[in-house]
Amino acid sequence: MENTPVIGVAGLGTMGLGIAQVFVQAGFSVLATDEVAAARDGAGARLAGALDRRVAAGRMTAEAAGAALARLEVVPQIADLSPCALVIEAVAEDLAVKRALFAQVERTARGAVLATNTSSLRVGAVAEGLAQPGLVVGLHFFNPAPAMKLVELVAHAGSGARALALARAVTEGAGKTVIACPDRPGFIVNRCARPFYGEALALLEEGRSPSDIDAAMLAAGYRIGPLSLIDLIGADVHLAATEGISAAMDGHPRYRVFDVLRAQVARGDLGVKSGRGFLHPDAPGEPPPDAPAIALRIEAMLANEAASLAAEGVPPDAIDTAMHLGLNLPRGPFEAARAQGPDRIRAELARLRARASPGLQPRYDLQPALAAL
Ligand SMILES: NC(=O)c1ccc[n+]([C@@H]2O[C@H](COP(=O)([O-])OP(=O)(O)OC[C@H]3O[C@@H](n4cnc5c(N)ncnc54)[C@H](O)[C@@H]3O)[C@@H](O)[C@H]2O)c1
Incomplete structure (x- = not known):
């Protein structure tokens, strides 16, 4: 490729290295740096390893892998990113750190677009105080960046x-x-995914077994059940994300942090990484007789959350695509609602609302965009 812009990457951890791989594989030259010398020194070998695995899997020729590797230049400091037209930061999830980094980049890479890969900070907050906040955007890649097709x-x-x-x-x-998505907590995927986990935790708190819940979702075509997914992510990481969105949404009951999740973290049963989770090391068993009702409940809540975001101006088909690609769902929340039948979805929300405790009733309020589906 000729005349392609040079891409800068700041932070060579999990996401930064993955993002660098995305661009070098696509023919872009990448300048990348990290404040930690070991991260800089090891980046070439880590990228070579990732590319070698693609070659071994027959997804890339050795020649293409060599060319991609040669397009990564690891540089000692932020000031060396000056030739870049776009600098993507994947440093620590800390507002002050990201602001200071962009302030430094805008002084050296003049006119460069500054993209933050933040998951939980407001992009507008990252831009505050910069000389040219108009150059700041969010580019939210998913993990692993080379494999995940979606970028918000x-x-x-x-x-x-x-x-x-x-x-x-x-x-x-x-x-x-x-x-494209608005600068709202959780953007599209991390927000619209809340009920996938949250309603499973609500069911768990009501006494359903983890196996019944996950088996019901597998029977409905989902690749992994919500509780097994929390086990994979880590209950502590999941709790932090849930608390972040809940706080950003002023504690609305749609983002309730369920006690059963807090207790799981307090016990240290974090999932795969600790050896025991909601289900891990077990797999879900046979689906229970009421599996379709469990799936209906979770899909009704997924559709309702998606409808609340649609009311903020995100097109429903964009939400479906994002959820399909970002969370690997077999169908987006609106597609699922249409497959279940909008009347059944609305009736399910009304049923849940009628039986909820007063504090949880607003969790099940029908969103106007769903009323019109
Ligand atoms: N891990 C995920 O699944 C995921 C997914 C999407 C977005 N994110 C976001 O991506 C960002 C990075 O996450 P990660 O998981 O790759 O973290 P990580 O801890 O693996 O890597 C962060 C890297 O940034 C470096 N760093 C920290 N401060 C720096 C600075 N001022 N200048 C240069 N380098 C600096 C660290 O040395 C480290 O190598 C965070 O904002 C995170 O919220 C993470």
Whole structure:
């Protein structure tokens, strides 16, 4: 590729290295750095290892892997990112750290678009205090970045059209599906996924077994059940994400942090990484007789959350695509609602609301966009 913009990556941890791989594989030159010398020194070997695995799997030729590796240049400091047209930061999830980093980048890589890979901070907050906040956008990659097709492109209130267009063009140029989303907590996927876990935890708190819940979702075509997914992510990581969204949404009961999750973390049963989780090391058993009712309940809540985001201006088909690609769901929340039948979805929400404790009733309030489905 000729005349392609040089991409900068700050932070060479899990996400930064994966993002660098995405771009070098697609033919972009990448300049990357990390404040930790060991992360810089090891980056080439880690990338070579990842590319070798692709070659071994027959997904890339050895020649292409060698060329991709040669396109990564690890540089000692942020100031060395000056030739970049777009700098993506994947440093610590800390507002002060990200702001300080972008302030440094905008002084050296003048005019570069600054993209943050934050999962939980407001992109507008990262841009605050910069000389050119219009150059800041969110580019939210999913883990593992080379494998996950979706990237959420986040515009904050002051993001400039040129910055958004450049971020979109290069990310699509690297083969990703880019979906625009507002600067709201959890963007699309992390917000609309809440009920997948949350309603499973509600069921658990009501006394259903982890196996029944996960088996019901597997029977409905989901690749993994919600509780097994928490086991994979780590209950502590999941709790932190849930608490973050709950706080950002002013503690609305749709984002309830269930006691059963807190207790799990307090016990140290974090999932795969601790050796025991909600289900781990076991797999779900046979689906219970009422498996379709469990799936209906979770899909009704997924659709209701998606409807609440649609009311904020995100097109339903964009939400379906994002959920399909970002969470590997077999169908998006609106597709699922149509397959279940909108009347059944609405009736299920009404049923759940009628039997909920007063504090939880607003959790099940029908969202207007779903009323019209
Ligand atoms: N891990 C995920 O699943 C995931 C998914 C999407 C987004 N994110 C976001 O991506 C970002 C990075 O996450 P990660 O999981 O790759 O973290 P990580 O801890 O694996 O890597 C962060 C890297 O940044 C480096 N770093 C920290 N401060 C720096 C600075 N000021 N300048 C240069 N380098 C610095 C660290 O040395 C480390 O190597 C976070 O904002 C996170 O929220 C993570």
